[in-house]
Amino acid sequence: MESVLPTQIRRQPETRTLLILWSDGHEAEYEYDYLRGFCPCAGCQGHGAHNVEFQAPESPVEPLTIRPVGNYAISFHWTDTHSTGIYRFDFLRSICPCDSCRAERGDGV
Numbered sequence: 001m002e003s004v005l006p007t008q009i010r011r012q013p014e015t016r017t018l019l020i021l022w023s024d025g026h027e028a029e030y031e032y033d034y035l036r037g038f039c040p041c042a043g044c045q046g047h048g049a050h051n052v053e054f055q056a057p058e059s060p061v062e063p064l065t066i067r068p069v070g071n072y073a074i075s076f077h078w079t080d081t082h083s084t085g086i087y088r089f090d091f092l093r094s095i096c097p098c099d100s101c102r103a104e105r106g107d108g109v
Contacts, residue, residue: 005089009074011063018063020092028096036061036078038095039085052091 008021017029037054039045045052057080065077069086077083094105 003090004093006092009066011066013062016060016062018066022093026093026096026098028093028098028101030092030095030097032062033057033060034095034097035063035076035087036080036082039082040087040091041085043084044082052095 004026005023006020007023008019010019012019012029015029016032018032018035020028020030022028033056034054036057038052039055040052044055057078059080061078061080061082063076064079067075067077069075073086073088074092075083075086096102
């Protein structure tokens with residue numbers, strides 16, 4: 001099975017969202033606070049956590065920088081100074097907040 005990868009990742013400051021266009025044609029908009037809340041790092045999720053759980057940020061955040069991590073992920077430096085999460089592309093796709101992805105997952109996110 002071929003991996004689905006982002007073809008474009010773009011900040012949308014006016015709506016406080018990150019737009020990701022995927023290689024299969026899917027479009028996803030992630031609110032900044034939603035992404036920060038799903039930070040997969042051990043500091044946010046604990047060591048040995050198997051499922052990433054949403055941890056609401058204490059206050060609204062915005063990405064100061066978004067950087068590629070190899071060919072498989074991106075990382076953010078957030079306005080709350082947090083910067084240790086590595087967001088794998090497969091993880092980002094798995095938490096897509098659109099209605100069809102939520103329905104497909106059974107609204108598990």
